[in-house]
Amino acid sequence: MNVLGYKLPAMSSLIIWGALWEIVGQLELSFFLPALSDIFVTLTEIIGTPPFIKALKETAQAFALGTFFAVSIGIPVGILMGKNKLADEFLLPWVNVFLSAPLTALVPVLMVLFGFGLKAIVITTTLFAIWIIVLNTRAGVKQINPSLVEMANSFGASSFAALTKIYFWAALPEILSGVRIGFIRAVKGVIIGQLLISIVGFGALFELYSAQFLMTHFWAVLLVLFAMAFTLSEFLAHLERKVEYYASKR
Amino acid sequence: MDGIMTTTHAVEVRNVFKNYGDVEALHDLSLDFPKGELTSLLGPSGCGKTTLLKIIAGLLPATSGEVFVNGETVTGPGPDRAFVFQDFALLPWASVLRNVAFGLELRNVPKSEREAKAEKYIADVGLKGFEHKYPHQLSGGMRQRVGLARALSVDAQVLLMDEPFSAVDEQTRRKFQEDLLDLVQNENKTFIFVTHSIEEAVYVSDQIALLLPRPSRVSEIIRPGGFRHKDPDSIRRDSEYLDIVDDIWKSLRTYVE
Numbered sequence: 112m113n114v115l116g117y118k119l120p121a122m123s124s125l126i127i128w129g130a131l132w133e134i135v136g137q138l139e140l141s142f143f144l145p146a147l148s149d150i151f152v153t154l155t156e157i158i159g160t161p162p163f164i165k166a167l168k169e170t171a172q173a174f175a176l177g178t179f180f181a182v183s184i185g186i187p188v189g190i191l192m193g194k195n196k197l198a199d200e201f202l203l204p205w206v207n208v209f210l211s212a213p214l215t216a217l218v219p220v221l222m223v224l225f226g227f228g229l230k231a232i233v234i235t236t237t238l239f240a241i242w243i244i245v246l247n248t249r250a251g252v253k254q255i256n257p258s259l260v261e262m263a264n265s266f267g268a269s270s271f272a273a274l275t276k277i278y279f280w281a282a283l284p285e286i287l288s289g290v291r292i293g294f295i296r297a298v299k300g301v302i303i304g305q306l307l308i309s310i311v312g313f314g315a316l317f318e319l320y321s322a323q324f325l326m327t328h329f330w331a332v333l334l335v336l337f338a339m340a341f342t343l344s345e346f347l348a349h350l351e352r353k354v355e356y357y358a359s360k361r
Numbered sequence: 362m363d364g365i366m367t368t369t370h371a372v373e374v375r376n377v378f379k380n381y382g383d384v385e386a387l388h389d390l391s392l393d394f395p396k397g398e399l400t401s402l403l404g405p406s407g408c409g410k411t412t413l414l415k416i417i418a419g420l421l422p423a424t425s426g427e428v429f430v431n432g433e434t435v436t437g438p439g440p441d442r443a444f445v446f447q448d449f450a451l452l453p454w455a456s457v458l459r460n461v462a463f464g465l466e467l468r469n470v471p472k473s474e475r476e477a478k479a480e481k482y483i484a485d486v487g488l489k490g491f492e493h494k495y496p497h498q499l500s501g502g503m504r505q506r507v508g509l510a511r512a513l514s515v516d517a518q519v520l521l522m523d524e525p526f527s528a529v530d531e532q533t534r535r536k537f538q539e540d541l542l543d544l545v546q547n548e549n550k551t552f553i554f555v556t557h558s559i560e561e562a563v564y565v566s567d568q569i570a571l572l573l574p575r576p577s578r579v580s581e582i583i584r585p586g587g588f589r590h591k592d593p594d595s596i597r598r599d600s601e602y603l604d605i606v607d608d609i610w611k612s613l614r615t616y617v618e
Contacts, residue, residue, distance in 0.1 A: 261420050262450035265438045266464040266515065276467070280454050356497060357453035 145327045154331040162316075166332075169312035173229060174301045177236025181293055185241040186286060189248025190278050199249070210242040214300070218307045232304035232311075239300025240293035247289025251282025284354045291347035298340045371396040371519055371551035372417060377426030379412055386412050388576035390426070394519075398567035399545045399552035403559065403609070405616050409577030410555045411523055417553065418444050418521050430519060440468065443512035445522040449504045451496040457483060458492040460507050464515040475514075482510040502533035513548070522554045526561070534561075539593045541565050559609045563602055571612060581612060 113119070129147055136146030157163050192199040192206075218235055225231040259281060263273045279286075305314025313332055320329040372394035379387040386409045394400045402410040415421040417428055419438040428435040430442060443464065451460050458476060459466070461483055465475035483492055486506040496504055505525055512520055526534045542565060545552055556562050562569050563585055571581040588599040596602055 256448070256450070258446050258448050258450035259452070261415075262444070262446060263467065264420055265418055265442070265444040266467040267438055267440065268467045272467055276463075277452075280452070283454070354454070356495070 142324065143326055145330065149327050150330045150334065153327040154334065157328060157331060158335070163332075166312045166316050167335075170301055170305065170314075173232045173236055173304065173312065174297060176229075176233045177301060178240055178294055178297045180233070180237040181240035181244055181297065182290060184237075185244030185289075185293070186248050186279075189245040189286070189289075190252050190274065190282065192245065193249040193252025193255075193282070194278065206242050206245050209238065210246065214238050215303055215307070218303065222308055227309045231308045232301065235304035235308065236297050236300040239303075240297035243296065244286070244289040244293040247285045247292075248282055251285030251289075252278050254285075255281040284351060284357075287347060287351045287354065291344055291351065294343055294347065295340060298336065302336070369396055370394060371431060372553065373429040374413070374417065375427045375429070377413070377416060377428065378424045379409070379416065379421070380424045385576035387416075387423075388578050390578055392570055392579055392582075394551055394553055395568065396551050397545075397549055399541070399554055399565055400568040400570060401554045401556055401562040401566040402570050402572060403556055403562040404572035404577070405574055405613060406557060408572040408574035410557075410572050413572075413577070414521050414523055414553060414555050417519075418442055420444075440515065441517055442519045442521055443515050443517035445505075445508050445512045445520065445525045447524045447527055449496070449501075449508045449528070451504055451507055453496050456493050456495060457488060457499070457507050460496065461510045461514055464511050468515070478514050479510070482514045483507075485513070486510045500533075502529045502537070505529055505537070517550070519551045519553065522552065524555050524557065527556075527558075538565050542593060559606050559613070560597075563605050563609070564596060569605075569609070571609060573612075574616060583609070 132144070133147045136144055136149065188202070192202055214235070217238070218231075221231045221234055221238075225234055255278065259277055260273065263277050268276070301312070302314050302317070305312040306318060307314075310318050313336060316332045317329065320326075320332065370393045374390060374392045374394075377387055377390045378385070390409075390413065392413075402413060404410050412421065416423050417430075417435065419435050419442070430439070433441075452463065455463065458479055462470075462475040462479035465478060470478075480492065483489060486509055488503060488506055488510070491499065491503065496507065499507070505528070509525070526537045529537065538561060541552075541554075544550075545565075545567075554562075554565065566585065567589065569583040569585070570579050571583065572578070573580040583605060585601065585605055587601045588596050591599060
């Protein structure tokens with residue numbers, strides 16, 4: 112970032128907003144916004160405690176399972192839709208409906224169907240993440256160079272080989288950006304699931320802290336969540352940049 | 362083996378029709394491709410030459426009619442044919458080595474064996490030292506050399522080339538044409554070569570099938586003979602070469618708007 116000809120160091124905007132937050136917090140304008148330094152103090156206090164570790168484990172487990180299913184179902188379904196017109200016409204309306212549907216409203220239905228445990232939370236997480244992965248994979252497969260498919264056919268590729276050696280790789284840049292957005296949505300999904308279905312994990316911590324007006328605790332957990340989501344998203348963005356060199360030349 | 366087939370023709374096309382809906386792309390087309398020779402399919406755009414090539418490759422089904430490769434009916438792609446694509450069709454995410462070995466990879470040849478073979482053909486097409494480069498790091502001409510090496514490495518008897526030099530610059534194109542003459546001489550393969558360039562067809566071909574459009578049929582078969590074994594530089598000044606180029610242009614000019 113350049114301001115008045117000076118190159119500002121990386122993350123300067125983060126520092127400026129942090130400083131602003133600290134000032135507003137110190138003014139004690141609202142109980143809702145405690146000073147950033149207080150939040151960090153609380154953060155160091157709670158981060159190693161057994162309840163926090165337990166919540167982290169529960170959330171991480173549900174998140175990992177939910178995104179695992181979203182990726183392992185979403186990518187093959189997306190490839191199928193991109194390759195097969197019939198499958199595409201059959202599934203596309205549903206994918207679009209679920210992509211824009213207010214999934215939170217569906218959570219009570221999931222509770223009825225799948226109970227109040229981990230299963231329902233994982234399914235909620237998957238439902239938040241999967242649709243964008245399907246759509247992006249489909250888009251990636253649809254723009255594949257038809258010559259590449261003909262080339263594979265001309266050398267006698269089996270349909271499985273064409274899938275794993277051509278379609279998947281040709282669609283990889285789109286798949287990765289779908290997975291990145293899907294994972295960010297999954298963070299939302301897992302917390303909503305934990306808040307609404309059974310009060311466990313970070314959802315339970317949010318519920319507990321906000322009910323007791325422990326705003327520094329509330330923000331501390333939120334910051335941890337932000338940091339983890341940001342790291343994950345940056346990691347996937349890094350993978351995307353690695354395949355960028357061929358994204359424009361397929 | 363079909364009884365009526367002779368061994369002197371590597372590929373035989375018999376009464377092939379191809380319709381796209383109401384449009385007749387190929388009309389009752391029959392053509393023989395002598396073994397060990399290069400035959401060009403030459404014609405204006407839209408004359409169905411690429412369609413014919415893809416039917417021979419087994420990539421497109423004919424509406425009716427038959428294609429024989431070494432006497433066997435074509436029902437799909439097979440190891441007896443290899444295809445060179447106009448846009449090269451290289452895997453952008455794979456190195457030159459893997460691209461060249463990719464035909465063998467799809468045929469489940471073990472890694473060390475296929476890479477040894479690929480390295481030989483990479484050297485043959487003049488790309489030694491580029492094995493670990495990626496397609497986007499190569500020029501258009503080099504990319505087509507990769508495509509050619511890939512087709513050669515599967516050791517098919519018939520090489521199908523779809524306007525292989527049309528996407529490279531003029532100088533590279535001339536060099537390619539000269540190299541192609543050597544290849545036909547040394548490789549003992551049958552080449553089927555689609556082009557819309559009259560000069561290119563006359564320069565490289567043992568036999569030229571002139572296709573006329575709407576619907577496509579073979580209007581003439583020309584066999585340039587006299588200058589075939591001259592050295593590459595003098596062919597372009599040979600009077601027979603120039604006459605054939607002129608004759609073909611006379612046949613084709615009425616079809617050019």
